[in-house]
Amino acid sequence: MPDASPDPLRAALDRHWRRNLRLMAALLAVWAFAGLGCGVLLANWLNRYSLGGFPLGFWFAQQGSLLVFVLLVLVYALAMRRLDRRHHAELEAIRGAGRAAR
Numbered sequence: 273m274p275d276a277s278p279d280p281l282r283a284a285l286d287r288h289w290r291r292n293l294r295l296m297a298a299l300l301a302v303w304a305f306a307g308l309g310c311g312v313l314l315a316n317w318l319n320r321y322s323l324g325g326f327p328l329g330f331w332f333a334q335q336g337s338l339l340v341f342v343l344l345v346l347v348y349a350l351a352m353r354r355l356d357r358r359h360h361a362e363l364e365a366i367r368g369a370g371r372a373a374r
Contacts, residue, residue, distance in 0.1 A: 280366045288359040295351055299344045307337035 310318060315329030323331045 280369075281363070284359065284362050284366060287362075288355070291355055292352070295348065295355070299348055303337070303341055303344055306332065306340035311337050 311329070311333035315333060318329035318332060319327035321328040326334075
């Protein structure tokens with residue numbers, strides 16, 4: 273019969289991976305909205321406004337989605353640094369608890 277108690281290390285790894293997937297899904301949704309939504313689907317509505325003398329829909333299709341992508345890469349890097357630090361602290365706590373139990 274398998275051990276009924278969950279492995280704390282496996283649980284920590286699973287939590288870290290789920291948080292990473294949620295972060296990626298959120299950032300991909302923002303990028304899809306900026307690139308596809310603002311650059312294609314909402315372009316006619318956005319073209320009523322201008323940015324730097326260019327229609328806003330055109331601007332999003334040409335520049336905005338690229339700028340959003342670069343910013344999302346930065347956000348991902350910063351968020352993953354924070355997430356990894358928290359994960360490593362959790363792993364150290366698990367290892368410390370394992371050493372103390374011996």
